[in-house]
Amino acid sequence: MDLLCNAYSNTSDDEPEPASKHEPELRSIFSPPSKRPRPDYPYPQTKPHPLHRSNQQHSGLRTEASVAGRYMSKRERALLGPGIPAATDPKPDPSAVVAAAQVLGSISDAYLRQDILSLLRHLPKSHVRRSKIPGRLSTALCHHTKAVNSINWSPTHAHLLASAGMDQSICIWNVWSRDQKLARVLNFHSAAVNDVKWSQQGLFVLSCGYDCSSRLVDVEKGIETQSFREELAVRVVKFHPENSNLFLSGGSKGALRLWDIRTGKVAHEYIQSLGPILDVEFTINGKQFVSSSDVSGSNMSENSIVVWDVSREVPLSKQVYVEAYTCPCVRHHPFDPYFVAQSNGNYIAIFSSTPPFRLDKSKRYESHGVSGFPIKCSFSLDGEKLVSGSSDGSIYFYNCRSSELERKIKAYEQACIDVAFHPILPNIIGSCSWNGDVSVYE
Numbered sequence: 207m208d209l210l211c212n213a214y215s216n217t218s219d220d221e222p223e224p225a226s227k228h229e230p231e232l233r234s235i236f237s238p239p240s241k242r243p244r245p246d247y248p249y250p251q252t253k254p255h256p257l258h259r260s261n262q263q264h265s266g267l268r269t270e271a272s273v274a275g276r277y278m279s280k281r282e283r284a285l286l287g288p289g290i291p292a293a294t295d296p297k298p299d300p301s302a303v304v305a306a307a308q309v310l311g312s313i314s315d316a317y318l319r320q321d322i323l324s325l326l327r328h329l330p331k332s333h334v335r336r337s338k339i340p341g342r343l344s345t346a347l348c349h350h351t352k353a354v355n356s357i358n359w360s361p362t363h364a365h366l367l368a369s370a371g372m373d374q375s376i377c378i379w380n381v382w383s384r385d386q387k388l389a390r391v392l393n394f395h396s397a398a399v400n401d402v403k404w405s406q407q408g409l410f411v412l413s414c415g416y417d418c419s420s421r422l423v424d425v426e427k428g429i430e431t432q433s434f435r436e437e438l439a440v441r442v443v444k445f446h447p448e449n450s451n452l453f454l455s456g457g458s459k460g461a462l463r464l465w466d467i468r469t470g471k472v473a474h475e476y477i478q479s480l481g482p483i484l485d486v487e488f489t490i491n492g493k494q495f496v497s498s499s500d501v502s503g504s505n506m507s508e509n510s511i512v513v514w515d516v517s518r519e520v521p522l523s524k525q526v527y528v529e530a531y532t533c534p535c536v537r538h539h540p541f542d543p544y545f546v547a548q549s550n551g552n553y554i555a556i557f558s559s560t561p562p563f564r565l566d567k568s569k570r571y572e573s574h575g576v577s578g579f580p581i582k583c584s585f586s587l588d589g590e591k592l593v594s595g596s597s598d599g600s601i602y603f604y605n606c607r608s609s610e611l612e613r614k615i616k617a618y619e620q621a622c623i624d625v626a627f628h629p630i631l632p633n634i635i636g637s638c639s640w641n642g643d644v645s646v647y648e
Contacts, residue, residue, distance in 0.1 A: 307428030311386030456483030
């Protein structure tokens with residue numbers, strides 16, 4: 207707990223950063239597509255097919271390194287450990303690219319448990335079944351050596367789960383495989399990885415971290431296809447819900463940028479005097495997004511949660527949340543016009559996603575703890591359940607309509623950081639912990 211208190215008491219992250227001019231606005235990004243659109247992806251379209259296990263185990267992975275001249279927080283220094291050599295060149299070493307992806311198992315669904323395979327192949331993805339609360343631990347996935355910051359299910363290959371950790375690695379898990387469950391270990395980042403998201407376009411993951419970059423990786427081939435460089439650490443990435451060629455990145459010093467993968471450049475930049483960005487979330491139609499930032503040391507009644515207009519680059523509201531707490535996670539309901547924010551006040555607050563974006567003072571989700579950890583939450587497919595991690599290592603299930611606690615599952619000895627409902631199967635969730643464990647409950 208002393209580590210968390212010392213890490214969050216640091217005020218150097220709140221110093222203002224001069225804004226740089228962004229690239230010219232791409233006029234055609236949000237325009238309707240033509241009747242016969244031509245494929246315009248910077249990476250090839252892939253189809254899932256069985257892969258043979260590689261007999262070659264790559265070695266010589268890059269050692270842990272920090273970016274030269276970059277400030278490292280107390281929490282990061284403690285997690286990365288002593289004796290970290292300074293990197294003299296932030297660019298990746300070409301000789302290390304081959305060793306940046308370890309192929310340990312198959313990413314095919316050919317080796318899945320028969321009951322899971324039948325459900326994934328025959329249940330229509332558009333069909334939303336009533337959510338159920340998991341009752342038992344199905345699979346324990348162990349490889350990370352330090353805290354896991356984020357997990358994400360693949361929407362197109364729903365047997366695959368990605369996890370991003372402070373040990374600089376991204377793990378790709380073939381969760382129900384009867385063979386090797388750890389299919390890939392991606393080591394393209396040279397510092398701790400903060401977030402990972404699957405693309406809607408085949409087997410690609412987008413990740414970001416303390417090496418001041420976001421990276422797009424072809425999981426099937428094990429190669430990095432693009433790298434998006436920034437001045438400071440990147441804390442969160444999020445694909446646009448209507449256009450998978452666009453993604454938001456949020457970083458230290460309040461940097462908010464909308465990137466276009468096709469050009470590799472910034473399409474929009476959102477400039478405001480914000481602290482480090484903790485999370486971002488698009489609304490259902492993708493025309494607005496919500497950002498959460500660390501406002502310690504500044505005016506608590508402004509900028510903690512900001513609602514933005516995507517195309518006009520202007521904030522629609524800056525005084526959404528007036529409580530004196532930061533919010534490490536924001537999530538929009540899958541159907542209804544409201545979003546929730548995980549608060550360091552040890553509760554989840556509810557906000558309208560239509561003007562004037564008011565806080566619902568009559569209802570909130572409370573029983574779990576946050577205590578300074580980057581605890582995340584997630585809605586079920588049918589929007590009836592809200593699940594949250596907790597600083598006590600438990601998983602909490604709430605009824606969305608009544609906000610009542612329905613079940614609590616003790617999952618870990620240390621904090622449960624992230625939880626995510628499966629994109630197809632309503633009774634399955636993934637979770638991860640501060641001690642590096644990844645688990646699946648069903």
